[in-house]
Amino acid sequence: MVVILGLAAFMCIFPFLYVIVISFTAEESLALNGYQLIPESWSVDAYTYLWNMRDQLLQSYGITIVVTVLGTIISVSMIALYSYAISRPQFRYRKFFTFFAFFTMLFGAGLVPLYIVVSQVLGLRNTIWALIIPLAMNAFYIIIMRTFFMRSVPESILESARIDGAGEWRIFFKIVAPLAVPGIATISLFTTLGYWNDWFNALLFIDNPDLVPLQSLLMRIENNMEFMRQNTQLGAAAHQIYSTIPQDAAKMAMVVIATLPIAVSYPFFQKYFISGLTIGGVKE
Amino acid sequence: MKTLKMAAAASAVALIVAGCSSDEPATNNAGDVTELTWYMIGTPQPDLNDVMAELNAYTEEEIGVRVNMTQVDWGDYDERMNIITSSGENFDIAFASGGTYTLNAQRGAYLGLNDLLDSHGKEMKEAIDDALLEGASIEGELYGIPANKEIGQQRVFVFNGNLVEKYGFDTSQVSSYEDLEPMLAEIKENEPQITPFPASSTFQPIMPFDYVLGADMPVAFPLTGDTEQAINFLETEEAMAVFNTIRDFYEKGYIPADAASSNDPWPYNVENWFVRVEEYNPYAELLWERDAGYPIVTQPINDPVIKNESVTGSLQVVSATSRHPEKAVEFLNLLNTDPYVRNLVNYGIEGTHYEQVEEGIIRDLPARVENYNMPTYALGNHFILQLFENEPEDKWEAFETFNESAVPSPILGFHFDPSNVRTEIANLSNVASEYLAPIYTGSVDPEEYVPMAIKRMEDAGLEKVMDEVQAQYEEWKEVMEE
Numbered sequence: 105m106v107v108i109l110g111l112a113a114f115m116c117i118f119p120f121l122y123v124i125v126i127s128f129t130a131e132e133s134l135a136l137n138g139y140q141l142i143p144e145s146w147s148v149d150a151y152t153y154l155w156n157m158r159d160q161l162l163q164s165y166g167i168t169i170v171v172t173v174l175g176t177i178i179s180v181s182m183i184a185l186y187s188y189a190i191s192r193p194q195f196r197y198r199k200f201f202t203f204f205a206f207f208t209m210l211f212g213a214g215l216v217p218l219y220i221v222v223s224q225v226l227g228l229r230n231t232i233w234a235l236i237i238p239l240a241m242n243a244f245y246i247i248i249m250r251t252f253f254m255r256s257v258p259e260s261i262l263e264s265a266r267i268d269g270a271g272e273w274r275i276f277f278k279i280v281a282p283l284a285v286p287g288i289a290t291i292s293l294f295t296t297l298g299y300w301n302d303w304f305n306a307l308l309f310i311d312n313p314d315l316v317p318l319q320s321l322l323m324r325i326e327n328n329m330e331f332m333r334q335n336t337q338l339g340a341a342a343h344q345i346y347s348t349i350p351q352d353a354a355k356m357a358m359v360v361i362a363t364l365p366i367a368v369s370y371p372f373f374q375k376y377f378i379s380g381l382t383i384g385g386v387k388e
Numbered sequence: 389m390k391t392l393k394m395a396a397a398a399s400a401v402a403l404i405v406a407g408c409s410s411d412e413p414a415t416n417n418a419g420d421v422t423e424l425t426w427y428m429i430g431t432p433q434p435d436l437n438d439v440m441a442e443l444n445a446y447t448e449e450e451i452g453v454r455v456n457m458t459q460v461d462w463g464d465y466d467e468r469m470n471i472i473t474s475s476g477e478n479f480d481i482a483f484a485s486g487g488t489y490t491l492n493a494q495r496g497a498y499l500g501l502n503d504l505l506d507s508h509g510k511e512m513k514e515a516i517d518d519a520l521l522e523g524a525s526i527e528g529e530l531y532g533i534p535a536n537k538e539i540g541q542q543r544v545f546v547f548n549g550n551l552v553e554k555y556g557f558d559t560s561q562v563s564s565y566e567d568l569e570p571m572l573a574e575i576k577e578n579e580p581q582i583t584p585f586p587a588s589s590t591f592q593p594i595m596p597f598d599y600v601l602g603a604d605m606p607v608a609f610p611l612t613g614d615t616e617q618a619i620n621f622l623e624t625e626e627a628m629a630v631f632n633t634i635r636d637f638y639e640k641g642y643i644p645a646d647a648a649s650s651n652d653p654w655p656y657n658v659e660n661w662f663v664r665v666e667e668y669n670p671y672a673e674l675l676w677e678r679d680a681g682y683p684i685v686t687q688p689i690n691d692p693v694i695k696n697e698s699v700t701g702s703l704q705v706v707s708a709t710s711r712h713p714e715k716a717v718e719f720l721n722l723l724n725t726d727p728y729v730r731n732l733v734n735y736g737i738e739g740t741h742y743e744q745v746e747e748g749i750i751r752d753l754p755a756r757v758e759n760y761n762m763p764t765y766a767l768g769n770h771f772i773l774q775l776f777e778n779e780p781e782d783k784w785e786a787f788e789t790f791n792e793s794a795v796p797s798p799i800l801g802f803h804f805d806p807s808n809v810r811t812e813i814a815n816l817s818n819v820a821s822e823y824l825a826p827i828y829t830g831s832v833d834p835e836e837y838v839p840m841a842i843k844r845m846e847d848a849g850l851e852k853v854m855d856e857v858q859a860q861y862e863e864w865k866e867v868m869e870e
Binding site: 220327329 | 471
């Protein structure tokens with residue numbers, strides 16, 4: 105049993121280890137032999153390359169962290185408040201607002217309306233809010249949280265608080281929120297991951313290099329490679345482009361840098377994660 | 389309940405306020421000066437704003453225009469511009485190329501420029517090669533200003549110079565794939581570290597066709613013989629002969645075994661290859677050599693042909709949503725005819741990004757490579773650019789000679805409108821992406837797989853597409869002859 109579990113665990117970690125190995129492989133060795141588990145020659149060139157672009161990397165790191173922290177706080181509070189409201193039977197419009205959120209899960213408007221709303225109606229282009237607001241509300245998480253509140257916060261507790269003279273805000277922060285910690289932690293983890301991994305909003309709304317988050321930087325490099333591949337007829341011009349794109353090892357090094365923090369922080373969330381998720385799956 | 393009402397009111401107010409303030413400030417007129425927004429492809433450059441400030445000081449005086457360039461990275465550009473044009477966002481000038489240009493022009497996203505060119509862009513019209521203007525026109529209307537550069541497509545064999553010298557090969561006699569055979573055999577035998585003929589999934593063998601829907605789709609017109617008839621080039625003997633040769637190379641191990649699926653770009657700076665095929669323009673070998681750090685030998689395979697692909701490779705379009713189309717064309721006119729403007733946008737500020745060695749000859753300063761590395765090919769007229777000190781003095785003359793020697797493809801200027809056969813094209817494209825890479829790289833036996841591919845393509849609706857292409861071609865031909 106232990107062996108099987110160990111093997112399964114290893115299979116999960118292996119790809120990441122492989123990425124780390126490649127990031128330390130010399131570029132010539134990659135070109136000649138392809139990816140190898142134990143490369144012919146090692147090198148830290150990729151990290152030197154990253155060190156040379158440290159200004160952009162640090163800037164992007166900063167943006168990613170700010171967006172993730174700020175975004176998670178905003179998103180989780182919005183989702184928690186919304187779902188708490190629609191989880192209470194005495195809230196008269198709860199059916200309407202539940203449907204209001206649920207509807208967006210079934211019918212999405214698509215890309216162009218999103219672009220118009222964020223860039224032209226709200227005017228958020230080239231601001232950090234363009235990375236935060238579009239992801240702030242998530243109907244799926246609202247439904248999960250609503251169920252969670254309905255199951256784990258008994259009406260009688262709220263009633264006793266009300267009798268003791270607590271107002272709605274006090275009830276929410278002093279009683280409901282502590283009871284719902286596993287649920288909130290789960291949503292927090294989801295949204296954190298969502299913000300950390302988001303690159304698409306940056307693609308749509310961010311031109312200013314100072315506001316490009318880390319994953320988006322990675323994605324741009326990937327997309328640039330793809331562009332090169334599809335535009336072979338560019339000929340000489342392609343070389344101009346090629347010189348601005350890092351090589352394989354450098355890409356892998358970026359993956360390491362972009363993934364490591366979130367991978368390291370995961371275990372701290374995990375205990376909440378497990379208890380949080382079962383809530384949605386239990387009938388009573 | 390009260391809070392709900394208030395929240396609703398607040399969000400409504402927020403929406404209204406945001407709606408009013410979102411009117412693009414970039415296009416407001418400040419006095420008599422017009423602000424233009426300009427989307428450009430390429431990795432955003434740190435010094436862009438400095439250069440734009442310098443440029444604006446000049447253009448404001450000359451034509452009363454300030455330009456505001458936004459760079460969008462290579463791989464993101466098409467998707468981003470698609471959304472921007474679909475959303476009807478207001479902008480003035482943008483870079484466009486190839487299929488995107490044709491499609492958006494047909495959809496009406498770009499402004500027709502024929503009249504504006506006569507009224508506000510006369511000098512530019514004269515400066516740019518007629519073949520470019522003609523080829524980039526769609527049903528007689530020009531929708532973008534093509535970059536004036538090499539207009540023909542010529543492909544060359546590029547040899548690793550070290551190996552050519554070591555084995556004393558005579559590359560000047562090579563004119564087809566078959567001629568390569570003996571050399572490849574010798575390299576294969578004696579140089580185990582070298583891949584004789586590197587190819588990856590994007591490799592496209594050279595064949596005498598002009599592809600209507602791109603070389604990864606089967607519909608083409610022959611460049612010689614009966615050039616009036618759309619064909620499935622997979623059915624031709626010429627194609628089969630080429631496929632067989634490549635297959636032979638593959639079986640003998642000259643081509644890497646994973647070529648059909650590999651994305652390896654085979655960078656020049658790694659000396660692990662012997663011969664490859666590239667698109668040529670005059671003195672490109674110097675560029676390649678600079679990349680490689682060892683000698684490069686080139687040998688042309690065909691005469692330069694002017695194709696739609698080559699004339700729509702790089703254009704500056706004016707958006708249909710532009711509020712200042714005249715000013716936009718005036719600016720493009722300046723960009724294509726005023727050496728100061730063109731060089732400033734391309735190389736940056738003299739003294740900061742480059743220095744003058746002598747009249748018209750410049751030398752890079754470190755800041756240019758790091759902070760202002762612009763894609764020359766995408767920016768307009770090349771012939772008024774200054775030269776680097778290590779470039780041959782007759783570079784632009786060579787380009788002119790090259791352009792004069794180029795022969796127009798029979799379907800130059802014919803832009804297919806796919807709207808009637810969209811479904812069939814999507815199906816065809818699926819089949820093509822499944823079969824073409826393995827056939828092109830010799831990974832499968834063409835005698836067996838080409839008929840299979842043809843069968844599948846016919847099932848996918850090839851005939852309907854072909855008929856549509858042919859009908860549109862004949863219509864176009866008639867209009868052109870009038």
